Amino acid sequence: MRLIPPGARDTSRMLDGSNVCGQGCPGSGAGGLREEGRRGETWGMRSLWRVSVVLGVLMTMGWVQAADRTVLLVAGRPSHPPGMHEFRAGMLLFEKCLGQVPGLKVRVASNGWPTRVEGDKRVDDEAAFEGVDAVVIYADGGGGHPAIQGNRVALFDRLAKQGVGLGFAHYGVEVPKGDPGEAMHRWVGGYYEHQFSVNPMWKPEFVTLPGHPVTRGVKPFATHDEWYFNMRWVPGEKGVTPILVATPTDKVRKGPYVHPAGPYDHIVGSSGRSETMMWVHERDDGGRGFGFTGGHTHGNWSDPNQRKVLLNAVLWIAKVNIPTNGVESDVSDADLAANLDPKKR
Secondary structure, three states: OOOOOOOOOOOHHHHOOOOOOOOOOOOOOOOOOOOOOOHHHHHHHHHHHHHHHHHHHHHHHOOOOOOOEEEEEEEOOOOOOOOEOOHHHHHHHHHHHHHHOOOEEEEEEOOOOOEEEEOOEEEEOHHHHOOOOEEEEEOOOHHHOHHHOOOHHHHHHHHHHOOOEEEEEHHHHEOOOOHHHHHHHHHHOEEEOOOOOEOOEEOOEEOOOOOOHHHOOOOOEEOOEEOOEOOEEOHHHOOEEEEEEEOOOHHHHOOOOOOOOOOOHHHHOOOOOOEEEEEEEEOOOOOEEEEEOOOOEHHHHHOHHHHHHHHHHHHHHOOOOOOOOOOOOOOOHHHHHOOOOOOOO
């Protein structure tokens, strides 16, 4: 796919090198370059100048065209009352928002995992993961976390070794400690551990944002949600970069938490400490991951900055260049109301 700025001439022949002075160019010899005179040199310099101009325009627009990249968004099964844990609606909303990113293909798998029918049974469809550059899971976690069922940990380990980016949102950052927790350490550097981490409903104010591609275009914001904190990090927090950080009040630390109600002494005793609600992770093998602990309340995706930081993270783990102003997207009330799971009130 070519990206040509409005009103600009298609210079892609220069970008792919087919029209840079070589054999057959005016004044070229057997090696494709004039050894004497200024004509060939001047032509070549003009070509390079034109290439730099085109690349500069693309950089200004925020995109440099690259090979197609593919992201798989895995939405969990219906969960919680209406307006909460709207995994399918959320992922379809992200798909829409990412639709304007050049060279990016986005697929959504609903109901917890990609599956196919084999005989009279529905089984995992591992082919859905072939050729993907990133996988994001937004689903219920704990013992029922979709990525730790059956042989899926081995699948994700293989994907990680191939350099595939892995991301987890809201309840999707929680797994049992032990082998599942160690897997999350490998994939994204941290996870929510039951009765070590906490899940209060509160409104952290994300005022200071780090200089990182994931924060491009993101302005300070605050949304009232079930923002988890006190993750169980990989030793030394190796490869972990906090993205959304705020300091809970003592009232928040004392609970009640959503479940269990708490309070926990180690949380109360950490009064005044800042906490991380979103992070990114760079693995030793060059792969990338992220964890995002908000996302309980579907309506909060109307906040452009909460939405942007998540969309930027999806691009980052897929190794797609993030625009200077981040992923721009417009979301209407109708967009938010679309694709909600049918739930009893």
